[in-house]
Amino acid sequence: MAEKPVAEQAGVAAPDPVAEILAALSEQYPDAVQADTRKGYSGIVVRPEKLVEVATALRDQLGYDYLSSATAVDYLGKGDHLEMVYHVYRIRQGGPALVFKALTPRVSATLPSLISVWPGADLQEREAYDLMGIRFEGHPNLKRILLWEGFNGHPLRKDWKEAYYEQDQKPFDSRWPGGKVHRAEENNPYGRNVSYPDDFTLEGYTPPDENSIYAGLGMGVSMQELASPGLETERLIVNLGPHHPSTHGVFRMIVTLNGETIESLEPVMGYLHRNHEKIGERNTFIQNMPFTDRLDYISSMSNNFGYAMAVEKLLALGARYQPPPYRAEVIRVLMAEFTRVVNHLWAIGFLLNDLGAFFTPALYAIGERELILDFFEATAGSRLMCNYMRFGGVFKDLPERIQGIPLLTNDRVRNEPTMDFLDSLINERLPRAVDELDRYLTKSEIMITRCEGVGVLPPEMAIAYSTAGPVLRASGVPYDIRRSDPYSIYPELDFDVAVRYNGDIYDRYLIRLDEIRQSIRILKQLLPRLRETEGQPIISGTKAYSPRVPEGEAYGRVENPKGELGFYVISDGGQNAWRYHVRAPSYINLTALSEMCKGHKIADVVAVLGSIDIVLGETDR
Amino acid sequence: MYGLGVLKGMGVTLKHFMDTYIEDIQFLGKGKKTDAAFQIRQGSRARSLGLFTVEYPEEKIAVPERFRFIPFLVTNNLDDEENPGKDWCTSCGICPKVCPPQCIWIVRGTDPETGRPKPEPEEFHIDIDLCMNCGLCAEFCPFDAIKMDHDYELASYDRSGHHIFDKQRLSKEFRYWRSIAPTISAEEAEARGGWEHKDTLKEKAKAARAAKPTQESAES
Numbered sequence: 001m002a003e004k005p006v007a008e009q010a011g012v013a014a015p016d017p018v019a020e021i022l023a024a025l026s027e028q029y030p031d032a033v034q035a036d037t038r039k040g041y042s043g044i045v046v047r048p049e050k051l052v053e054v055a056t057a058l059r060d061q062l063g064y065d066y067l068s069s070a071t072a073v074d075y076l077g078k079g080d081h082l083e084m085v086y087h088v089y090r091i092r093q094g095g096p097a098l099v100f101k102a103l104t105p106r107v108s109a110t111l112p113s114l115i116s117v118w119p120g121a122d123l124q125e126r127e128a129y130d131l132m133g134i135r136f137e138g139h140p141n142l143k144r145i146l147l148w149e150g151f152n153g154h155p156l157r158k159d160w161k162e163a164y165y166e167q168d169q170k171p172f173d174s175r176w177p178g179g180k181v182h183r184a185e186e187n188n189p190y191g192r193n194v195s196y197p198d199d200f201t202l203e204g205y206t207p208p209d210e211n212s213i214y215a216g217l218g219m220g221v222s223m224q225e226l227a228s229p230g231l232e233t234e235r236l237i238v239n240l241g242p243h244h245p246s247t248h249g250v251f252r253m254i255v256t257l258n259g260e261t262i263e264s265l266e267p268v269m270g271y272l273h274r275n276h277e278k279i280g281e282r283n284t285f286i287q288n289m290p291f292t293d294r295l296d297y298i299s300s301m302s303n304n305f306g307y308a309m310a311v312e313k314l315l316a317l318g319a320r321y322q323p324p325p326y327r328a329e330v331i332r333v334l335m336a337e338f339t340r341v342v343n344h345l346w347a348i349g350f351l352l353n354d355l356g357a358f359f360t361p362a363l364y365a366i367g368e369r370e371l372i373l374d375f376f377e378a379t380a381g382s383r384l385m386c387n388y389m390r391f392g393g394v395f396k397d398l399p400e401r402i403q404g405i406p407l408l409t410n411d412r413v414r415n416e417p418t419m420d421f422l423d424s425l426i427n428e429r430l431p432r433a434v435d436e437l438d439r440y441l442t443k444s445e446i447m448i449t450r451c452e453g454v455g456v457l458p459p460e461m462a463i464a465y466s467t468a469g470p471v472l473r474a475s476g477v478p479y480d481i482r483r484s485d486p487y488s489i490y491p492e493l494d495f496d497v498a499v500r501y502n503g504d505i506y507d508r509y510l511i512r513l514d515e516i517r518q519s520i521r522i523l524k525q526l527l528p529r530l531r532e533t534e535g536q537p538i539i540s541g542t543k544a545y546s547p548r549v550p551e552g553e554a555y556g557r558v559e560n561p562k563g564e565l566g567f568y569v570i571s572d573g574g575q576n577a578w579r580y581h582v583r584a585p586s587y588i589n590l591t592a593l594s595e596m597c598k599g600h601k602i603a604d605v606v607a608v609l610g611s612i613d614i615v616l617g618e619t620d621r
Numbered sequence: 622m623y624g625l626g627v628l629k630g631m632g633v634t635l636k637h638f639m640d641t642y643i644e645d646i647q648f649l650g651k652g653k654k655t656d657a658a659f660q661i662r663q664g665s666r667a668r669s670l671g672l673f674t675v676e677y678p679e680e681k682i683a684v685p686e687r688f689r690f691i692p693f694l695v696t697n698n699l700d701d702e703e704n705p706g707k708d709w710c711t712s713c714g715i716c717p718k719v720c721p722p723q724c725i726w727i728v729r730g731t732d733p734e735t736g737r738p739k740p741e742p743e744e745f746h747i748d749i750d751l752c753m754n755c756g757l758c759a760e761f762c763p764f765d766a767i768k769m770d771h772d773y774e775l776a777s778y779d780r781s782g783h784h785i786f787d788k789q790r791l792s793k794e795f796r797y798w799r800s801i802a803p804t805i806s807a808e809e810a811e812a813r814g815g816w817e818h819k820d821t822l823k824e825k826a827k828a829a830r831a832a833k834p835t836q837e838s839a840e841s
Contacts, residue, residue, distance in 0.1 A: 170721075170723055171717060171718040171719075171720070171723065172723050174726075175717035175718075175720075175723055175725060175726055175727065176712075176714040176717040176718070176725075176726075176727045176729065177712070177714060177727065177728065177729035177738070178728055178729070179717060179725070179726030179727045179728055179744070179746070180726065180728065180744075181726040181744075181746035181748065181785055183748070183785075283721060284719075286719065286757065287719065287720070287721040287757070288721070289721075289755075289757075290721050290753055290755035290757070291721060360634060364633075364637065367673045370673065371665055374682075377684070377685055377687075377688060378685040378686075378687065379687070380687070381685075381687040381688055381689040381756055381769065382688070382689060382754065385753070385754065385755070387755045387756065387757075395760070396687065399685065399686070399687065400804075402665075402685065403685060403686070404682060404683025404684060404685055405683055405684065405685065405686055405771065405800075405801055405802070405803070406683045407683065407684070407771050407772065407800075407801055408681055408683075408772065408774060409681075410654075410678060410679060410680050410681050411681050411682070411683035412654070412655075412656055412659035412663075412675075412680050412681065412682060412683060413656055413659070413660075413683045414659065414660060414663055414664060414682070414683070415660070416664060416665060420665070421665045424665045425665050429665065436633060439629065439630070439633055440630045440633040440634075441630060442626075443625075443626035443629060443630075444626045444627050444629075444630045445623060445624060445625075445626045445627050446627060447626075448626070543760075543761075545715065545718065545719045545757075545761045546718075
């Protein structure tokens with residue numbers, strides 16, 4: 001078993017669906033579609049005028065019913081156009097992605113909206129509008145989402161420069177050999193880096209008010225109307241949040257109420273926005289690895305995994321690529337599954353917080369998490385920000401012992417062989433903890449009353465809104481990337497895709513318990529594999545700090561605990577990514593939030609949000 | 622019966638509550654915050670489901686060898702016979718190139734006579750407010766000269782005065798690195814072929830090679 005080559009995760013083995021689909025499409029739309037023939041690229045380029053028709057055909061005739069990712073790329077200096085890139089999947093059959101693209105000039109920057117075909121395009125198109133400045137015709141609510149109204153420019157465009165801008169790409173020349181230290185904040189942030197609109201003066205400037213947010217609620221109630229006296233209405237706008245970070249993060253929901261019932265809901269986000277993708281484009285490939293930790297900071301290990309896979313797919317376009325060795329894959333899956341356990345324990349604990357059971361269930365749930373984090377710390381060097389995966393393998397092999405080195409006063413030492421530690425953790429402690437949580441919560445009448453039948457998301461809607469992960473599977477769609485588009489060593493592991501059918505909060509709670517149990521099942525199978533492969537290499541080739549990444553595009557996706565995490569990376573052959581996009585499950589799952597909440601009471605909103613399980617580090621990026 | 626589920630759930634809470642005290646009984650008289658008690662309470666084989674908390678700062682979990690928190694620079698020991706306190710850093714520039722938040726500033730040394738670069742840093746600064754503790758600098762340093770520290774208690778009253786570490790503040794003796802990372806430093810020494818700096822070892826090997834032929838020629 002040990003010598004068996006790892007399942008081709010480089011996307012080489014999977015049959016290329018593009019030619020087949022292209023043939024089918026060109027029959028219907030002879031002039032509208034053509035293959036993307038650029039070096040290292042794949043997929044179909046669609047003429048913008050026919051985009052909606054082609055997309056409809058893809059969905060209805062060819063079975064691509066799930067829009068996973070929609071993002072824009074700026075090719076400044078490389079053709080000077082903007083490009084919208086869509087990744088679609090067949091959710092019933094599984095299989096690899098179909099990529100199609102639509103081009104538009106940088107100045108006019110207009111494309112038809114695909115929201116009528118896949119409603120899940122909603123937030124993603126708004127993001128592309130916000131950060132890249134593409135206007136989507138037919139989008140009902142096209143306004144900024146991560147940045148505020150009144151922000152000048154579109155920051156993911158290549159000619160946009162941030163405050164304290166130093167240089168287009170790292171490493172900065174000012175650091176070595178003549179590296180005189182200075183603080184960026186001692187510079188003027190509004191120096192030549194920032195551009196203002198032509199008619200702009202700072203004097204007398206008042207920031208635009210929030211009417212546009214309220215106007216976007218689409219319920220025909222204006223603020224003036226609500227504020228004016230004597231108007232007889234039972235409607236009310238309530239702002240929930242921006243919350244304190246200790247709940248779910250700084251997230252805000254604007255709900256319109258009729259009495260206590262929710263009529264519409266608008267998520268407002270971006271309070272934690274730092275333009276992760278721009279930072280990623282400034283970074284060299286390896287430099288970006290620790291930044292991925294900071295996306296969904298509960299599950300940094302699997303973030304690393306997805307990013308490493310995306311860049312490995314790019315590396316595989318080159319001649320001398322070697323896939324990660326078997327032991328590296330075993331360790332990666334071990335880490336990813338531990339992460340899933342950690343994340344779901346956390347999600348369950350904090351769902352109970354949202355239901356009003358403050359912190360007792362949460363602390364019981366995250367007790368075992370401590371031990372898993374201790375293991376991460378001993379292996380990777382950090383509990384949360386693991387930065388553990390490398391292109392072609394992992395940072396270091398598992399340590400021999402989980403051992404503390406006393407240094408500070410009052411340091412207490414733990415000292416156990418790693419394999420014993422894992423053995424008792426996986427075989428005893430974790431199953432016991434899950435069973436206890438099950439006993440503690442599942443049958444509780446309060447839990448059932450609050451959760452059953454609330455926030456229902458029917459399966460068709462779950463697919464249409466591009467939800468992923470536990471949210472999708474709790475709605476009766478057994479779609480799990482580990483099975484439907486397998487990567488790493490998942491094909492040889494024995495586990496079931498958990499699925500529940502009611503699509504309410506209660507099922508989203510139950511499915512997390514199911515998934516923890518399935519993860520423990522996988523972890524148990526990994527223990528003998530770890531023992532067998534002891535001493536084998538954990539990284540292929542030599543570790544380089546600036547690997548040569550061939551030109552091309554790649555989309556690496558993993559089944560993160562919160563759903564499909566995808567990294568769309570474009571390399572132009574240089575040291576840095578030309579485009580780096582994160583398909584964030586926390587963000588896209590929120591597209592369906594409004595639908596889930598409609599018709600429920602205001603007290604249920606927070607519970608519904610808790611059941612989606614978002615992390616704002618990933619939502620806002 | 623309605624409410625039974627809630628009651629059973631409360632039973633779990635009650636058990637946790639009781640377990641905490643039952644567990645404490647075994648530490649009576651011996652103290653709960655000793656190394657031995659810590660092994661039992663925080664080890665993976667702990668039987669009890671009692672309170673899991675570590676009461677910082679009266680007790681702290683000793684961090685493992687690979688723990689990383691703010692880099693430091695390795696120098697020769699201060700009682701080294703040949704070059705006490707000499708920097709291991711050769712100012713090759715790999716760490717500032719690989720540093721993701723770009724928090725490392727190095728002024729490369731120049732030889733005052735020839736004006737050519739010489740392999741030691743003149744100035745070395747790390748802005749620890751920027752540092753994200755990723756450990757890439759230590760991972761890619763070819764001279765084992767920059768390492769990640771274990772001391773995480775760095776609170777200070779003034780951000781502007783204390784958070785840019787200069788070379789003096791960053792430098793720590795090699796013996797410190799050996800003490801916080803016994804196995805890793807041993808592995809590295811094995812890879813280098815000795816406990817000293819790579820270049821020192823090279824020079825020694827060269828000198829030994831140079832000494833050997835003369836010895837042979839003297840014998841013949």
